């Protein structure tokens with residue numbers, strides 16, 4: 544099985560995109576850190592192997608997983624029916640929402656509804672649930688797809704966008720680091736995060752991941768707050 548292979552190799556390879564605080568971001572030493580990285584480390588510890596983190600573009604994660612470049616994805620990764628066609632998901636370990644970031648002064652979008660977003664120029668991270676939501680549900684929007692929501696936030700602050708749609712805690716992290724931006728309290732979606740493994744051939748790894756997630760359940764809230772404070 545996969546777990547035997549991982550133990551033989553002596554390493555568990557995590558695929559992530561370290562531009563998504565507090566779940567994964569580059570720390571002061573420029574190394575990926577965050578909630579998902581700490582959970583992944585616990586999974587590696589459980590297996591008795593070292594953790595290797597591969598930091599890559601978000602839209603490359605599933606191709607990399609299915610191409611054998613890593614053992615699993617942890618990336619604040621939302622469970623969707625479409626993704627369930629190409630990966631297997633672990634148990635969920637966090638709840639999130641898509642939220643709307645605007646400029647504090649003279650916001651170009653009046654609130655966080657589909658109607659408010661209609662016809663606006665909206666920044667998203669390519670391939671995310673925020674991208675899919677805006678592209679599919681918002682009428683007449685110009686969707687600008689970025690490699691990261693952090694970059695989109697900069698363009699919003701520079702007046703190149705009307706709003707950015709991104710997950711709740713990354714949105715709050717971006718706003719905490721940019722005095723000219725704010726985020727509406729109302730939400731567009733509710734989503735669950737889980738880790739993803741290669742479909743149909745990773746059941747033994749999934750079992751280990753789910754055991755670690757169950758063991759850590761009571762700690763994830765504190766871990767999330769710690770990394771949120773650390774980034775902000």
Ligand code: GLN
Nearest residue numbers: 563618619620621671672
């Ligand atoms: N939760 C969103 C998704 O899964 C965004 C994840 C991310 O940007 N890392 O699409």
